[in-house]
Amino acid sequence: HILHVVPYPKEEETSLEARFTLHRLYEVDNKAAFYKEYGATIRGISTRASAGVTRETIESLPKLEIISVYGVGYDKVDLEAAKARNIIVTNTPDVLTGDVADLAVGMLLMLSRRMSQAEQWVHSGNWVNTVSFPLSRRVHGKRIGILGLGRIGDAIAERLSGFEMQIAYTSRQPKETAAPDWEFVSEVVALAEQSDVLIVALASTPETQHLVNAEVIEALGPNGLLVNISRSSNVDETALLNALESGALAGAALDVFEGEPNINPRFLALENVLVQPHIGSATTETRQAMMSLVLANLEQYFEQGEALTPVY
Numbered sequence: 084h085i086l087h088v089v090p091y092p093k094e095e096e097t098s099l100e101a102r103f104t105l106h107r108l109y110e111v112d113n114k115a116a117f118y119k120e121y122g123a124t125i126r127g128i129s130t131r132a133s134a135g136v137t138r139e140t141i142e143s144l145p146k147l148e149i150i151s152v153y154g155v156g157y158d159k160v161d162l163e164a165a166k167a168r169n170i171i172v173t174n175t176p177d178v179l180t181g182d183v184a185d186l187a188v189g190m191l192l193m194l195s196r197r198m199s200q201a202e203q204w205v206h207s208g209n210w211v212n213t214v215s216f217p218l219s220r221r222v223h224g225k226r227i228g229i230l231g232l233g234r235i236g237d238a239i240a241e242r243l244s245g246f247e248m249q250i251a252y253t254s255r256q257p258k259e260t261a262a263p264d265w266e267f268v269s270e271v272v273a274l275a276e277q278s279d280v281l282i283v284a285l286a287s288t289p290e291t292q293h294l295v296n297a298e299v300i301e302a303l304g305p306n307g308l309l310v311n312i313s314r315s316s317n318v319d320e321t322a323l324l325n326a327l328e329s330g331a332l333a334g335a336a337l338d339v340f341e342g343e344p345n346i347n348p349r350f351l352a353l354e355n356v357l358v359q360p361h362i363g364s365a366t367t368e369t370r371q372a373m374m375s376l377v378l379a380n381l382e383q384y385f386e387q388g389e390a391l392t393p394v395y
């Protein structure tokens with residue numbers, strides 16, 4: 084018996100349903116009655132990165148052994164509550180790395196070359212009525228700063244190397260990088276200062292909360308661009324909005340937002356912002372691979388006592 088916290092797309096749920104008895108938490112009206120009836124039979128949870136699992140849910144399930152997250156980020160799972168009971172938490176690393184990195188590069192291209200506005204311009208008939216579309220910003224050869232050179236940060240750096248970019252990064256310590264000239268910079272402000280584009284590829288932890296703050300944004304400066312494909316909590320959104328509105332920052336490309344999907348409407352009024360609806364991993368191929376891994380983690384754990392991709 085598995086507690087299914089939030090829906091997955093229908094086709095992605097089929098394999099899970101074929102293998103386990105699913106209890107859909109989002110369809111439960113009376114939680115107390117539900118937990119009284121099924122709490123002691125449920126041994127696993129399937130959830131999404133965006134929903135996580137609360138302490139209340141964990142504490143309502145005395146037989147819970149494993150939480151399988153559909154997503155690489157597990158910042159919304161109450162890890163303390165899970166660890167206290169030796170409950171395994173799994174995520175879906177690796178399978179989505181390439182897609183998220185692709186999107187980061189695509190967003191940088193789209194923001195810099197103003198492809199979204201250019202398309203609107205063609206659609207609205209301006210091409211025939213005006214001399215030419217306003218000039219945009221060059222992409223290749225720019226100085227890139229990557230915050231967090233984990234799997235995704237590394238894949239972004241590899242892709243951008245193909246655009247003749249100078250790559251610098253922060254991480255807890257210097258890494259063995261794919262190319263010897265990727266520069267380790269220990270300070271976030273220093274990295275922002277020396278970068279044309281700052282790309283946030285950090286996991287979200289209490290330590291990374293608002294790591295990109297007013298000071299970092301100021302260091303990036305009026306010609307700088309910010310790309311965030313990680314978590315909104317890594318960026319101080321108020322500081323970002325203020326800088327975008329005043330011209331203290333040239334532009335931002337964002338796939339993640341505080342309170343998403345109800346994003347701050349100030350973003351929508353800005354021409355120098357590219358907004359995406361948290362679609363980093365959203366390709367058919369990757370979502371199938373993520374679903375397979377959610378299922379494989381549960382199956383392998385219940386059959387062999389060991390999960391495939393535990394987070395600790």
Ligand code: 8YV
Nearest residue numbers: 131132133153154155156364
């Ligand atoms: C979501 C994500 O998991 O992997 C992550 O951490 O943020 C995304 O891939 C996806 O939207 C499914 O919930």
